[in-house]
Amino acid sequence: MTADQSVWNTPLTPLAFLDRSAKVFPERTAIAYGERRHTYAGFAAEVNRVAHALRGSGVSRGDRVAYLLPNVPEMLVAHFAVPLAGAVLVAVNTRLSTDEVRYILDHSGAKLLVVDAALHPTVAPVAGALKTVEEIITVIDPVSPGDGTGSGVTYDDLLARGNDEPLPWSVADETSCISINYTSGTTGRPKGVMYSHRGAYLNSFGEVVHSGHTFDSVYLWTLPMFHCNGWCTPWAVTAIGGTHVCLREVRGDVIWELIAQHGVTHLNGAPTVVTTILRAPEAVELDRPITITTAGAPPSPTTIAHAERMGFRIVHVYGLTETYGPYSVNQFQREWADVEGDERARLQARQGVGMVCADELRVVDAAMNDVPADATTMGEVVMRGNNVMLGYYDDPAATEKAFEGGWFHSGDLGVLHPDGYVELRDRAKDVVVSGGENISTIEVEQAIVSHPAVLEAAVIGVPDEQWGERPKAFVVLAPGQSATGEELVEHVKTKIARYKAPREVELVEALPKTSTGKVQKFELREREWAGQTSRIQG
């Protein structure tokens, strides 16, 4: 870039959002958590201090810094402080098992790990065995301080290493990596999805426009920040100077209390979040509307009707970790207001059209030709543009496969309606999407098969009212062995994250197989999803 270009071409980065809001709204509440409050000035100051502290702790440009935290203020700070230090944020799913967390820390080559005291037991068993983590820093939240087994270095100790010398809220290359989000794919081990500063910046505007954020937004953090960086919302809500309301866990009573206390205007989450809110005993009709942006599975007709009656506005979006979270939106059409009941719900359940910042969305056949917009012909959903990941971290083969033909292959199969809206119908990959999180069926199968009584197992997703989908296992026991389904589920929970365990185990004599011995999951799915137009939820 020439000197002249720097006048008119500033690399895009969400860091600029906090810079602006700290200057424009210094005294406004940026973060509310329990009794704690950060003003925007205080938020930016802590970010700046942590960035210095990370550098002072040996973090260099491009290094990975892992965070294993619930939705507490330190997690919001991380979304700015890590990139401000020139590093890459790895926000780890708090529900993973020790072994899964170790894999991610090792694979990402994280130099530092910041962990919530209550989650310390997850990492404690491997704390001394991590390949690259040089230091573990414990965040002690008085609300949930854990059992005191932290490493000894606390977040306060980290802060003490920082200083208040202002760092520039800028980045040299907008296509550099800002974060890596691990997600399960077809194979057992999760892959590290790389986001860029540019992609995060642009997707933030998409979130603002489609969720209808304004400078008065009060956003409740029901979506985990470790999930696709909370769909870029740490950056989006900061861009418009909104208030982030943090919470440790998604509980109906807490949510309703926070809605009343803070005048929440927006929240995001999987359909399970929506039902948790609607079914809470504390649920009341809203004084003023709240927009819920939801993904992971289409909201059911009942849910949409119920939510709207109570004063919620539902925005249904669809995407993957590889697309910074939401990529398409079920853009509401005015004429739908006159459509009744199930027919309207059917329209709103579709995954929709590309968001305003999402450039290209197609449904294609194996030769990458567009399928006809006939609501019948199935094809794979592929995307291209600024809201597609840079690739999988340290996995060029997987990246090449995902980007085959110059498009990102979602692995989701769907149809195109005559009005241009995409509707998903099935999944090419062996993945279950449960509460918005990917679960690899192969990973679950491996956990089951590790039980001595099991000969073989096949796992598929089955419809689940609360979670969209849940895994179901079909298990053949080894000759002469016995085990109950409950025993197998408990066994799985000792091996992998508990939320990945099958909802049910069906003991069968044999699995359906091809003549060459390959398990035909297709047949199992046919049976379980009988009577439904789709073989997936979302």
Added chain:
Amino acid sequence: MTADQSVWNTPLTPLAFLDRSAKVFPERTAIAYGERRHTYAGFAAEVNRVAHALRGSGVSRGDRVAYLLPNVPEMLVAHFAVPLAGAVLVAVNTRLSTDEVRYILDHSGAKLLVVDAALHPTVAPVAGALKTVEEIITVIDPVSPGDGTGSGVTYDDLLARGNDEPLPWSVADETSCISINYTSGTTGRPKGVMYSHRGAYLNSFGEVVHSGHTFDSVYLWTLPMFHCNGWCTPWAVTAIGGTHVCLREVRGDVIWELIAQHGVTHLNGAPTVVTTILRAPEAVELDRPITITTAGAPPSPTTIAHAERMGFRIVHVYGLTETYGPYSVNQFQREWADVEGDERARLQARQGVGMVCADELRVVDAAMNDVPADATTMGEVVMRGNNVMLGYYDDPAATEKAFEGGWFHSGDLGVLHPDGYVELRDRAKDVVVSGGENISTIEVEQAIVSHPAVLEAAVIGVPDEQWGERPKAFVVLAPGQSATGEELVEHVKTKIARYKAPREVELVEALPKTSTGKVQKFELREREWAGQTSRIQG
């Protein structure tokens, strides 16, 4: 860019906005003008056809295509069709004189000129003498069809050269030029400000966020599209699938009729537009609020109070042609709601802080150091970032001067308040900003001095309730000559655009000068602006 990069890095261009809205809202009204309607599908189809027609008329990549049109649908089409053809739009101020238009056409090297039949008399005298224009195409608007002296080639003829083969809504290089907007600077001749696809795309989001556009926006075209490409609003409103309501001229009765007819939600304009609306005999209290985004001069306390009483919401922004129109915004702070009357108006009259997409805004001394935020120390307002022009077309010397030190120099002098808000106080350049348009005082002086009775003249801006500022001339007659002020004003109007003529001419014995003979406009301004904290309006 490697093949891989094309998966995640789509060059930013506002062309993508129309592509999306035509797919998502094909039947929605995109443009309303009199009895005419374009759906979004029809809008995109016409754009595609005109792009083919331009190519078929000899327009090649990077060529300039000039449009001299009021705010009619063809002008909206031009904002997409010209870049879709790979060319650069030159939207010419419809109020300029023949000689001024000729200069712009020649300087930009425009290959084609599209002109409104009623404006044909402006170009007719030089139609045969233009250096590069190969063809003049006349738009015949039945509302105002002119006197039939068009060149013979009509817009329908142009359309007939097109076809409906879809062109790609994309651009190879996001930093390539999308348009050139001519603006008067200190020197007599206007300079061609170059906008990029990237800058136009990003600024569109800024307009959406700060004007509070939604997918239900109905935008009334009171701001000329030839002025900074209407602050990027042709692109911004299209991005969110809003309805563009066109009109030929800003008249109170017409505006109120269109507000009632279309349910207008937003409009933009200089303060003179606001007062035209408020003072129209047809003015009534609004059923639902309309957001007016205004720039060019701070709205007066009276205007703000009056507008709010009637149901308008005023968003005060500031910028220059060189910054795609608005760059800063008087971001409203919640606590101002409790501030009364003049004090609140004083807060809201300030030019404010950078918009969310505008990266950097400073007030600096001659050594480029920030002035203290003391509301007293004057400095020059400088900007840098994606909403700064690429430079002046074919004028590297002027570009270098404007970009001195790696920042765009606005030529506007102001102070920084302790809350970080910029307030303009004076102007370094000899420019009057009247109704949002720059008027070069030197140009006006030259027009006056061309009168045989005049010895010398000095022109400054003076406060004007309707226009923000208007030029005032101080004239010394030649010995033995006589002329009235009215005669001189009439003389000026034969030389340059009528709106540039002085509101008043004061005949004086001598002009204040330095010992070296340089006219001290400073002294004249001191006198005219006595009793005001600022020496400019906006």
